[in-house]
Amino acid sequence: MMKNRITELLGIEYPIISAAMTWVTSAEFVAAVSNAGGMGVLGPNAGQSEKATSAEDMADRLTKEIRKVKALTDKPFAVNYIFPMGGATEDPFTNAVFDVLLRENVKNVIAIGQQVVERELKRLKEHDIKVVYRDLSPTVEKLVEAEKTGVDALIVTGYEAGGHMSDYKISTLSLVPQITSIVKIPVIAAGGIIDGQGAKAAFSMGAEGVYMGTRFIATKENPASIETKKAIVNVKSEEFIEFKSGMGHLRTIPTEAGKKALELINQGNHAEAYKYYGEGFKIGMLDGDLINGTISVSEAAGGIQHILTCQEVVDEIVKSIG
Ligand SMILES: Cc1cc2nc3c(=O)[nH]c(=O)nc-3n(C[C@H](O)[C@H](O)[C@H](O)COP(=O)(O)O)c2cc1C
Incomplete structure (x- = not known):
């Protein structure tokens, strides 16, 4: 057990979070991370092998996946929440996810966007849902603005990250300390963190949690194909x-x-x-x-040598950060 503002906020044992990743999350994977003491996050298309045909279809599938997570763990988990983009204030898929969160009593979201959409934040907060915000192209200015909107915590993602990277080529090492020295809400570091050494570096820069995608793809419980996992180990x-x-x-x-x-x-x-x-x-x-x-995936994949269990990934980090 390790106590800080992130563990308190999310109700978890260790401030280690597996990233929301399209296609490569599932109930089994998310529950494995949460059962290991971290927090798993259901990403878009979680547990699926085909695209949903409509917002309603997506909502049905997400509901089933959330229920599976609940059957596999009684620990907290989160769902990825995509704020409407490109200046839009509404999105039918976001609305459908919102309804599912309320029906299924989900308590934590990892929200992403080009900026915080106030209407979305307001309705999530009205239902007492904890909102951790990850800006897709983070800068000091944008995250200071995000803090003012009232989000509970920030994920600061450096350019080393897997998935779609920022418009700006700013590394985790450069960006995280610029944010932690300015904002008052807790910060979670992301991008290129694959083990205890990286987590230690993040904590020494003032982060209070780590958010890891690539490392968690190369785990036994992740739904990615074994070929994908081997490619990560070999690259x-x-x-x-x-x-x-x-x-x-x-x-x-x-x-x-x-x-x-x-x-x-x-x-x-x-x-x-x-x-x-x-x-x-x-x-x-x-x-x-x-x-x-x-x-x-992250450029840090070069440092991933083994396919581990989620428990092993979490344990190694916990040992390092004490
Ligand atoms: C294959 C892949 C798919 C991703 N898809 C999403 C997504 O759908 N939503 C999201 O918020 N982030 C997505 N991400 C980004 C992750 O949430 C996270 O920010 C990133 O993986 C952190 O960097 P790391 O891979 O170096 O640990 C994705 C990342 C990867 C590797």
């Missing part, structure tokens, strides 16, 4: 390719689809490139197609 940090995507930047192991996307983007053909990196995301990450898919 060297210098091998990745990277390009500007529709949503920030994307880094991928140089699969055929990844190389093709890079080539098309260099030619200015973003729409065609999306077919490779956008549609390749699920088939790479979940299905393990290392030719037609993309494997978009």
Whole structure:
């Protein structure tokens, strides 16, 4: 047991959180992280192998996944909450997730967006849901603004992160201390943290929790294909390719689809490139197609040598941070 503002806020034993990741979370995985004393987060398409056909279909599937988590653990967990983007104030998928949270009495969300959407925050807070906000392209200015809106905690993500990276190439080591020295609410560090050493560094910069995606994909309980997990174990940090995507930047192991996307983007053909990196995301990450898919993970993957259990990942970090 380790007490700080993050463990108190979320009701968890250790301030170690597995990231919301599209396709590569599931009830079994989330429960494994929560049962290990951290907190699991259901991401988009959790436990699925096909895209939902509508907001209602998505809500039904999410409900089933949440109920499975509850059957597997009595510990806290969270759900990814996507604020409407591009200046929109409403989104049918966000509305559907909101209704599910209330019906299923979910207490914690990891909210993401280009900025905090006040209408969303207000209704979540009205129902006593804890809101941890992760800005997709964090800067000091944006996170100071986010704090003012009343979110409970911030996740500060550096450019080393897996998934869609920020518009700005600011590393975790550069960004986290700039935020912790300014804001008063607790900060969770993300991006390139794969073990106790990284967690120690994050805590020494004033963070009170770690949020880890890539490390948790290469675990026994994660639904990603074994081929994807092996690719993470085998990749060297210098091998990745990277390009500007529709949503920030994307880094991928140089699969055929990844190389093709890079080539098309260099030619200015973003729409065609999306077919490779956008549609390749699920088939790479979940299905393990290392030719037609993309494997978009942290550059820190070079340091991941073994597929572990979630318990082993959490235990090693707990040992380091004491
Ligand atoms: C394959 C993959 C998919 C992701 N999808 C999402 C997502 O759907 N929603 C989200 O909030 N973050 C998503 N992320 C970002 C993570 O939540 C987190 O910020 C990131 O993994 C942290 O960096 P790390 O991978 O270096 O630990 C994704 C990350 C990965 C690796």
